[in-house]
Amino acid sequence: MSVAVENFVKAVYKNAKRTNDTKPGIIAKELGISNAAATDMAKKLAVKDLLHYEKYQELKLTVKGNQMALNVIRKHRLWESLLFKMFDMSLHDIHREAELLEHQTSDLLANKISEYLGNPKFDPHGDPIPDKNGIITTTDTSFTLSKANEGKTYIISRLMSDDKEFFDFCAQHGLKYGNTITVSKQFIKNKMTQIVVNNNTILLNEDFSTIIYVNENESKNVQH
Template identity: 70%
Template sequence: MSVAVENFVKTIYQLDVLHHEDTKPGNIAKKLNITNAAATDMARKLSTKDLLIYEKYKPLKLTALGEKMALNVIRKHRLWESLLFNLFDMSLHDIHREAELLEHQTSDLLANRISAYLGHPKFDPHGDPIPNEDGVITTTDTSVVMSKAIEGSTYVISRLVSDNKEFFDFCLENGLINGAEIEINKQFSTSNMTQITVAKNTLLLNQDFTDIIYLNEFN
């Protein structure tokens, strides 16, 4: 399949399953930086290939075949992120950018070899689960976004969901990395802000940040 097709089904999967956002062609177009007409044409084309269900004015829904393709692309992306992070100690932003290119040029054979080399990791450096070679995510997600965390409780950062360099730079500078222990000091519901303590520093974060930082309870 072409890069355009793989990116299209991957974007639908990410919006629908991971972010619970609108998957109408217009929103897909915005995410992929293409015209609404191009997104609609692609949706119609892929519906004839049994990759998705297209109905006018309704959100796009992947078929089982389309979801399997999306997960295969996501698997390769996250394996490349893991390899680049482990071998070259690249930043979380840089490994994402490079993996976006490499995921489309990777055979299933090479993906399996990378997985074996890394010891079949279940999570990438961002904390996102890596599907197995059958396209199945075998881990159970028990995380909560920081904006929904309970005041006075202690958590561990488990996922950082972004592709924005400034976000990752800020997180690195302030100790907001996977595995870091944080305390939720206060949830400001009116202003949608969260006060936390991490590495003995107190930070006040707005919802743009706290909705893309995932936490697990500290044990």
């Protein structure tokens, strides 16, 4: 399949998981193409049995389309994991390179990369990596930092962005997958979250607090 087809199917899959909005216009915006081009692509992929297309309705992947999306996503996230481990590249850079490499990677090479890395369950952003059968074996219990409770300690589980400025900010302030943070204040009216990480206090606006996902740090929140 072409790069355009794989990117389109992947965009439909990710938007279905993220916002449940997969109309051609939304996918067009995501991919930087015209609405007409997105509709045309959707019709072509429907013929190939990769998705279901109905005018003015959400796009829904078929079983075949879903498998394709997960296969591309697996390769993308494995490459991110390898590049991060070998070259300590920034989260933005590994994402950009993986966008190119995912389309040129055979299933054989993807499996070799996975084996080399110890078959990781998550990439450096905290996104789950499907296994070789296209199955995500982990359960996502994370939620956005904006919904976290004051006074509790959390572990960063996911950084859902591909924006360079966001990742640069995270790198400068120790906001990375697996790190521990404490929510000291939620400014509900002003939609801001104050956290403490590495003994530093940081105030985040809603643009950041809604794309940083966390899980409760059970060991730190046990009541004695």
